[in-house]
Amino acid sequence: MxxxxxxxxxxxxxxxxxxxxxxxxxxxxxxxxxxxxxxxxxxxxxxxxxxxxxxxxxxxxxxxxxxxxxxxxxxxxxxxxxxxxxxxxxxxxxPADPRILETLADGERAYIARYALxxxxxxxxxxxxxxxxxxxxxxxxxxxxxxxxxxxxxxxxxxxxxxxxxxxxxxxxxxxxxxxxxxxxxxxxxDVALPVDAPVSSHCGSCSACMNICPTQAIIAPYVLDANKCISYLTIEHRGVIAEPLRRAIGNRIFGCDDCQLVCPWNRYARASAEPDFVPRHGLDGPALLELWHWDEATWQSRTEGMPLRRTRYEGWLRNVSIALANAPANATIVQALEQRRESLSSSEHLNAVVAEHIDWAISEQAQKLSLR
Known part of the structure; x- marks a missing residue:
């Protein structure tokens, strides 16, 4: 009307x-x-x-x-x-089928924040x-x-x-x-003086589920987020080296993090979007890490076209996926893939000091896991 x-x-x-x-x-x-x-x-x-x-x-x-x-x-x-x-x-x-828990629990798959799919x-x-x-x-x-x-x-x-x-x-x-x-x-x-609505009172009560679940403990107090520790900031906005303790806490999250939303009791009322443009693309709601690791820049450009994933840039993508591979279950195939990709990137501008450090760390982490098996 x-x-x-x-x-x-x-x-x-x-x-x-x-x-x-x-x-x-x-x-x-x-x-x-x-x-x-x-x-x-x-x-x-x-x-x-x-x-x-x-x-x-x-x-x-x-x-x-x-x-x-x-x-x-x-x-x-x-x-x-x-x-x-x-x-x-x-x-x-x-998304109608967010696959959050399933993907987070599988260390061989990559997790991408659901808003970015x-x-x-x-x-x-x-x-x-x-x-x-x-x-x-x-x-x-x-x-x-x-x-x-x-x-x-x-x-x-x-x-x-x-x-x-x-x-x-x-x-x-x-x-x-x-x-x-x-x-x-x-x-x-x-500049149109429409009638205003009243603010909504808080209904969090004594719940601290979001604070407790945060992998890096970035929510340091109620309503206070330290972006220096936040996985969303680190994997998307931050361009430099990520501290080793934080790398391990990142797990398989290669772009953003939904953990604090996942455990929030109010999200039992969250509704699936009917917007076709928000449907996950290219199977990125649960892709294999090794598949993503083998994407060259042309493939990355093609598969992320028109998506929020472009925000991290290709170098950030390499850094983030290498961290996830380091945190994956021990696998000799991962070590081989990391070493081969590092060599192939050696003559590329994409192998800057940041990317190289994280690849080398991932190789070291996987090698240590293999030696302890």
Whole structure:
């Protein structure tokens, strides 16, 4: 149902309170039609979240993510002048058959965070948000807006919390009582003064499952994540050498980590995504490590085209897979594959000091396991 069938809407600047309530209801309908599972509206006051961010940064928990220091991140009105409201949107991504436990338990297979198995969500969701803005323009005429999907300095989890989409869990992800945490977020900053939603209170209680399960103990306190230890940061954003104790804790996770979500009781309510673009590609929901190890750059480029996996770059891929091979069960075939690949990469720009160190370590780890058999 469109807004015109409820209350005839006038240009954005002249909308009355009844008009704005009707428009908000229609935006929710249009968002659902575009594949979003939920929509909420917040003001530009982000509550306690900017202060929490400041304390987090002061302790150096952002690791190498220097972009987190951008002051505009905590000030929506400064980032986009004239912003009055922020429309926050949620889109589920969990595959119908996530195969999480099965893959994590198999040391000869690679685990990839479930959000990264399909098409890169950035462009897909951004197009949907733009369509939502276009639909609003059709109803109310020109208005000011800017769309964000994990882009620019936006405190998206704080915004989602303020907009009533969920609360910040102890693992620092947004939790929803009816959907868990397996979802993407997007925002539409706007100068239209829509009615705001109330923030959701926390429902984590005394549960500490996410903190206890973290392989590297990166959740050092409730609501405090040390990115220096986080497997998602280490395997995706970090470009350098990974400390040996952390390498062993990484296990077979070659891109991201879902452990804190896996054990969260609220994820019993997580729903499988109906979005075709989020269906796992190329069998990457449980691939054999040795198969991935033999991918040359051309194969990697082909198999990861249009996927979030491109974020780690090919050198990061080699580093991460070599770590997983080091942590795999003792296997002479793995040692042979590591040695052969190292030799073939010796004349390649991809065998930089970081990649070489991790391959050599993997060979050493496997050789030690074999000697103890």
């Amino acid at each position: 469109c807004a015109m069938t409820r209350i005839p809407l006038r240009p954005a600047a002249n909308l009355s309170p009844p008009d704005l309530h009707a428009l908000k209801a229609d935006i929710a309908d249009w968002a659902r039609a575009l594949g979003f599972q939920q929509m909420g509206v917040s003001g530009i006051d982000l509550g306690e979240h900017p202060a929490h961010l400041k304390r987090w940064l002061a302790q150096g928990f952002e690791a190498g993510m220097g972009w987190m220091h951008e002051p505009k991140r905590a000030s929506p009105a400064e980032l986009v002048p004239n912003t009055q409201r922020i429309i926050s949107l949620r889109m589920d991504y969990l 399909g098409r890169d969500y950035h462009k897909l969701i951004r197009k949907r948000v733009q369509k939502l803005a276009d639909r609003m323009s059709e109803a109310i005429g020109p208005f000011g807006y800017r769309a964000f999907v994990d882009s620019a300095p936006v405190l998206e989890k704080a915004i989602a919390s303020q907009a009533g989409l969920g609360w910040m869990g102890k693992h620092t992800l947004i939790l929803n009582r009816h959907a868990g945490s397996y979802f993407f977020l997007a925002e539409l900053f706007t």
